[in-house]
Amino acid sequence: MPENRWTFKTFDAQKAEILQQELGVHPIICQLLVQRGIETYDAAHRFFRPSMEHLHDPFLMKNMEKAVDRLEEALKNEERILIYGDYDVDGTTSVALVYAFLKDFFPDRIDYYIPDRYREGYGISLAGIDFAAENNFSLVIALDCGVKAIEQMDYANEKDIDFIICDHHLPGTELPKAFALLDPKQAECNYPYKELSGCGLGFKLMQAFAERLNIPFELLEKQLDLVAVSIAADIVPITGENRVLAYFGLKRINKNPRPGLLAMIEQAVLKKDLNITNLVFVIAPRINAAGRMSSGKNAVRLLVAESPKEIDQLSFLLEEKNTERKTTDKQITQQALEMIRESPGLINKKTTVLWHETWHKGVIGIVASRLIENYHRPTIVFTESNGMATGSARSVKGFSIYEAIEACSDLLEQFGGHKYAAGLSVKKENLTAFSEKFEMVVSETIPEKCLSPEIEIDAELGLDLATDQKFYTLIEQFAPFGPGNMRPVFISRHLKDARYSKIVKEEHLKLDVMQNDTYRASGIAFQQSKHFKRISKGTRFSLVYSLDLNEWNGNSNIQLMVKDLKFEDDEAKS
Numbered sequence: 001m002p003e004n005r006w007t008f009k010t011f012d013a014q015k016a017e018i019l020q021q022e023l024g025v026h027p028i029i030c031q032l033l034v035q036r037g038i039e040t041y042d043a044a045h046r047f048f049r050p051s052m053e054h055l056h057d058p059f060l061m062k063n064m065e066k067a068v069d070r071l072e073e074a075l076k077n078e079e080r081i082l083i084y085g086d087y088d089v090d091g092t093t094s095v096a097l098v099y100a101f102l103k104d105f106f107p108d109r110i111d112y113y114i115p116d117r118y119r120e121g122y123g124i125s126l127a128g129i130d131f132a133a134e135n136n137f138s139l140v141i142a143l144d145c146g147v148k149a150i151e152q153m154d155y156a157n158e159k160d161i162d163f164i165i166c167d168h169h170l171p172g173t174e175l176p177k178a179f180a181l182l183d184p185k186q187a188e189c190n191y192p193y194k195e196l197s198g199c200g201l202g203f204k205l206m207q208a209f210a211e212r213l214n215i216p217f218e219l220l221e222k223q224l225d226l227v228a229v230s231i232a233a234d235i236v237p238i239t240g241e242n243r244v245l246a247y248f249g250l251k252r253i254n255k256n257p258r259p260g261l262l263a264m265i266e267q268a269v270l271k272k273d274l275n276i277t278n279l280v281f282v283i284a285p286r287i288n289a290a291g292r293m294s295s296g297k298n299a300v301r302l303l304v305a306e307s308p309k310e311i312d313q314l315s316f317l318l319e320e321k322n323t324e325r326k327t328t329d330k331q332i333t334q335q336a337l338e339m340i341r342e343s344p345g346l347i348n349k350k351t352t353v354l355w356h357e358t359w360h361k362g363v364i365g366i367v368a369s370r371l372i373e374n375y376h377r378p379t380i381v382f383t384e385s386n387g388m389a390t391g392s393a394r395s396v397k398g399f400s401i402y403e404a405i406e407a408c409s410d411l412l413e414q415f416g417g418h419k420y421a422a423g424l425s426v427k428k429e430n431l432t433a434f435s436e437k438f439e440m441v442v443s444e445t446i447p448e449k450c451l452s453p454e455i456e457i458d459a460e461l462g463l464d465l466a467t468d469q470k471f472y473t474l475i476e477q478f479a480p481f482g483p484g485n486m487r488p489v490f491i492s493r494h495l496k497d498a499r500y501s502k503i504v505k506e507e508h509l510k511l512d513v514m515q516n517d518t519y520r521a522s523g524i525a526f527q528q529s530k531h532f533k534r535i536s537k538g539t540r541f542s543l544v545y546s547l548d549l550n551e552w553n554g555n556s557n558i559q560l561m562v563k564d565l566k567f568e569d570d571e572a573k574s
């Protein structure tokens with residue numbers, strides 16, 4: 001694994017100084033705010049005090065009026081409605097939200113549909129449209145997919161099925177002929193916030209429907225736990241409207257989550273209040289496991305279930321599938337790493353492209369991400385599916401793997417995705433030619449710095465401030481953390497061992513550090529025990545870390561969550 005690059009975020013010092021005069025807080029707090037685009041007193045007030053009043057009018061979105069008109073028409077005419085969504089977290093939470101909110105208004109006339117990952121693939125499928133036609137659904141609400149479903153909408157129109165598409169992905173040059181397309185990224189859409197998740201879009205549609213029918217907003221608020229999960233899992237920016245939705249969604253999760261979410265929380269034995277990180281690494285994998293290892297419909301069933309017996313059965317099933325998923329992706333990752341180690345030609349490339357016909361299609365995307373942790377470069381992992389080599393691609397920061405794949409499209413049967421993640425299919429006989437061309441394209445276009453992992457540092461702190469409770473409390477008010485508002489990362493220099501640093505569990509480093517022979521702090525550096533020998537000899541070093549509250553046996557103290565460590569001797573040489 002290449003050594004981490006440390007880079008420092010820039011900021012406008014003059015704006016930070018003016019903001020500091022207005023807010024009267026520590027200058028570092030104002031530096032962090034300005035780095036996040038928060039430059040005025042009013043903007044800071046909105047940031048630190050999220051309010052439901054900050055949500056935008058849903059009718060500002062292009063085609064929202066038309067979509068709500070169609071829903072009203074379906075309500076008056078007692079039509080059957082099908083809620084359609086993808087099999088991932090954003091898709092299943094979207095379907096659960098819209099279904100749960102509408103089922104009381106369309107009793108016995110509403111159902112949901114999740115496509116099979118293996119038979120139908122991503123997005124709106126012809127099989128799904130056939131299901132709607134065969135079961136007399138005249139209106140389909142498609143969530144988290146559909147903006148590129150050109151042929152599928154033509155097929156649906158032939159069968160007299162209207163679609164309301166709610167998608168947050170970037171549209172192509174041609175738009176599908178749906179009854180109404182809701183996508184803030186489409187041309188001439190004046191909606192002020194462009195980064196909603198698919199579930200967030202479903203929420204906005206329900207918000208507009210509720211306003212039209214004078215339904216109390218409190219009924220819709222109950223669905224915010226699902227919106228928070230989708231925002232976390234889909235890695236959308238936690239800025240603007242997403243920040244408001246995530247903030248109140250987390251509050252709901254921690255005070256009164258729906259029974260299905262509570263069952264997952266209990267399965268995971270999470271006892272403290274959940275944050276975005278918990279949703280990403282604990283809740284989302286359990287929901288995703290349903291679609292990866294069996295059927296995504298089981299995830300929706302759990303999220304809308306009310307019967308304790310059904311909730312117990314489904315939460316146990318998802319836990320079982322997640323365990324199976326973890327075992328499978330661990331085995332495949334080990335096989336993949338071994339393939340790289342045993343092939344010198346692969347080690348020195350600027351890409352990783354691997355293929356094995358028996359690898360599980362549901363986990364190859366996870367495996368690609370794990371390989372990047374070891375070999376920091378654009379990665380595609382292929383397996384066999386329906387006689388083709390089907391791949392899942394992941395990229396490194398700063399490089400568009402989608403554009404690189406697009407440059408090889410003459411060798412592909414199909415592909416889709418975005419900058420950092422994509423899916424593709426290629427004939428098996430073209431796999432070698434594709435691998436070679438992909439390596440050539442990436443080698444010619446990737447900046448060298450993208451091939452080593454980057455740690456972005458917000459500010460330099462002394463240990464006196466790093467361990468200050470008041471400062472820590474202010475940092476915690478920046479939450480919820482996520483893309484666009486990551487937990488601040490700090491650096492402290494000229495540190496040395498304060499005598500009590502030690503190795504724990506053979507591979508981790510429990511740090512006890514001192515600065516200027518005065519200020520002292522504790523920290524944990526996971527999987528960095530290799531540094532203990534030099535630290536214990538008194539060699540001075542710098543730490544890059546975030547702040548966390550360590551609670552143990554009723555006591556709590558601020559600790560440094562170490563991301564990286566460099567010795568001053570080594571820094572001087574480089």
